[in-house]
Amino acid sequence: MAKKTNGGSGLVERPQSANDDIGEEMRLRLYRSQYTLRQAEQRAHDLFLQNMVKGTSHLSLGQEAVAAGFGEAMKPGDLSFCTYRGHAHTLARGVAVEKVLGELMARDNGLMRGKGGSMHLTSVEHGVMGSYAIIGAHLPIACGAAWRAQYKGSKDVAVCFFGDGTTNIGAFHEALNFAVIWKLPVVFVCENNLYMEYTPIADVTAVARPAADRASAYGLEPIVIDGNDADVVYRTAQKALAKARAGEGPSLIECLTYRHSGHSRADPAKYRPPGELEKWKERDPIKIYRERMAQFGIEPDAIGAIEAEVQKVVDDATEVCKAAPPPSIDVLTTDVYADGGWAWRN
């Protein structure tokens, strides 16, 4: 753990803000980001209960600090590769809530006009190069994007988010090896939320730290951080991004965190031992960060203003999406091929 963050200890030093490496402006940004992710996903959950979100959706309530920390550390031009649990990572790059909710609600105003759905959120203009629903598929893809940066001499970094379950699939290992042998500018971010779908990751993994304990096999430094502390994530992200940008190769970061909700919308998460969720809710990243801001003397009014603004953004987005029509039927057969259509024969 990079910093004493346990609110229970009560003895956190309060440094001068001038000496603070993060600063008030960035803290407010990190908070705004986390709060937006929380509110938008909570809204997605509510809309699901109202039958306005169909299909499946995978929430990362409780894991906001990872997406927010990286989202703020990444520069324009850096590329995000996300998983099917990718709402937060997409929003954290600045994609509008309305576009994400619209896609979840299968409306014409969605990011992909309803053609991709919750598991495939993509916004190339924001550097969100896709959300991948086949476990592990995007790790090699992130390597390829980094290869391009390396070959073209551009300074962008590919950041690839995945869960603890991904560490047991072959593509994870193929990609790590690739990234190391080619010294690619890529950052692999494992969000260890303790469960692969419905099964505790510890029950199905040979090592205690599913990502970090594999790092040495590829000559990488084992890094485990508190994934619920946005400051920690932000600092770690900055370091890894700088290393990649300097041509010093990839990093593998394991962020310890916890999923408040079930695996997917249909999962009540009954497999969790009693008290576990409550214990982790004490370590809720939003709660931690509110305390952090208080420690650094950030005015409650500034926080309240952010919360009100975010709430309004989410409420407005909800109304826009509810009023939006379903996709125009002509998109059914568009963009199968580069000519814009679907034709496979003459």
Place this chain on the structure above:
Amino acid sequence: MDVLMPQLGETVSEGKVTTWFKSVGDKVQPGDNLFEIETDKVSMEIQATEAGILSDIRVPVGAVAPVGAVVAIIGGSVAAAPASPAPATSAALPGPPGKPAPPSRTAPTPPKPAPAPAAALAIDPYFEVRTPAKNYGTARTAAGMMTTPLARRLAGEAGIDIAKVKGSGPRGRIVAADIKAAAPPPAAAALASGPTSAEVKALYKDVPFDEVPLDGMRKTIARRLQQAAQTIPHFYIADDVAVGALTRLREELNAAAWQGKDGKPAYKFSLNDFIIKAWAAALQAVPAANAVWAEDRILRFSRSDVAVAVALEGGLITPLIRDAGAKSLRAVSVEMRDLATRARDRKLLPHEYQGGASAISNLGMYGVREFSAIINPPHATILAVGGVRRQMVEQADGTGAFASLMTVTLSCDHRVVDGALGAELLTAFKAIVENPVRLLV
């Protein structure tokens, strides 16, 4: 607001309420557990998404409700949002794919139409093949013979009765080769292939034009007359016929017509009626020319069935006056009028325009002096009739006098009618027309 039965997975259609954590009248906050449901897949607590008072529980413990049904109502928080008594499954939901968007209160900007996928390709994405427009019938003939699809199409296009074709394919199947053998000689087919439409269009690429699709009649005319022109050895004989006597007879007869019940003259002969009648009589007089070519033989007829070309919008047809020689002038006239009317309405039946040994094509009404016509197979002759003109003619005494003349041109199929026979036929016609009272006997 309405609290709905959520869909816990696409394959789940209903849920059973197993517990209520709140009672009617309780205050609820977003995130509070309201009730627990059990489906065939999972059991799950459902939380409130809005603050308010739980004002109604619609689905009690132990009851099953379909996905989307109103399970409970939370009131008080939003005064202006009355709870709906009806299941709130669809009101705010988008319609199923393929249906137009539900009317929207905020009138969102309509999405731009997507680019037409591969515009050059006229294939329905829901079908992806271009099925033939025409059906050429079943594989098995009435006699139980099997036919290939190509054989059926070729037979259909050539007007060949497939029941009369003998099959040479596997297990006696009628194949394309059998139809080709039953059809006109392949030389004709080879000759028939002219430049393609693309080639023709290329010639006129700098000239504006309209494309007129071929209807069935145009295709039939093209095919039959091309075949006739290419396969029938035509020759032509022309002569002038004096029609002064005929014209006078026509005027006298028409003037003598009594009034029918409708107050109109009982008959009114046209010049053409006389020509039909005269041509029928000529064919009677020269029976060797009243014949058709039948590939390996000639068929001769004793009665005169005369076909008469009738121009239609976009084509022509040749209805047949059967046994015109035996019919009175009035009967021929009435029948011709009826056939022409129905021909223009495209209401003729096949037996009314098929058959006969000769035809008449009269362009006299257009002021044409003379022309030659293509024989309408299997006829052996066709008589092309020009317009009546006044012309100075040398008289027997060497003086000149104006006479009414009409030029007729006889096209003959040399396989049936040789030159002398053709001349004999034309002479017989001329004799009758110039002495028209013979038509009355």
Place this chain on the structure above:
Amino acid sequence: MAELTYRDAVIRGLAQEMTRDPDVVMIGEDIGKAGGVFKATVGLFDQFGPLRVRDTPISEQAILGAAMGAAMTGLKPIAEIMFSDFFAVCFDYIANEFPKSRYMTNGQVKVPLVVRTGNGGSARFGAQHSQSVENWCMMIPGLKVVAPSSPVDVIGLLAASVRDPDPVIFLEHKGLYPTKGEVPDGEIVDTLGTAKIVRAGTDATIVALALMVPRALEAAEKLQTEDGINCEVIDVRSLVPLDTQTILGSVARTGRLFTVEENPRLCGWGAEIVSIAADESFYDLDGPPVRITTPHIPLPASDVLEDLAIPNAARIADRVKRALQG
């Protein structure tokens, strides 16, 4: 004009495209320093360097994944999967990622890449190194599928594939690598989605792909000399896009359709062509369409057995003759 092997045509095609466009890069096992297991990339490593001709570990998922990542961010990668049978270990990219990304993202993500692979039998490699997997690829919306049969087509279609904005599966036939053909000098670029009539005929249409093309041509010559049957032979060349007009146009002239497929029978590409013809060419057909395929078996390693399994000229000729005369 020069005589070139199919293998050397691959090298020339790759060099032509890499010289033309610096964004064209290659990735695969043994393609660099070793020059490829089939020697179809010899010299390219020296010519274009290790960053453009990247040797990889045995990591088929990483090869295709990296090609995709490079493609969607601006390069034009050519990935090699040594044997097409190995598609099975990286099929996620072929079936899920390459072809669906453009659609799922409503056109945002573009995946302009080529996967080259050694396809097909006749090399006695047995059931896991000899398959013809063109039908595995043909069934996936969003992919293009190309399989040349001659050196000149290798160059022209490879160039067209590299320049195509969609993901293209480029199937090189292992049995054709040593075969030779005349190739014009200079740049060669062909068009995807165009079939080629490689022999004109009047009595039957034989549609073939890759190694089956020379075998169909041999069968056609045999039928001509021995039985007076004059067959038209069509090289499909591109299964997606599929040039149905050339095929159906030929059927309209001949009245008979035969497909010669190296893939095992069930759901082979010929089934799709026959299905289209059964509908659109119905009244042009003067007899049932006939599919000549490898039996529905794994391929054996034994030369005797493999030769029995894969369609050859004698079997093609026999099937055509029996269908026309039987």
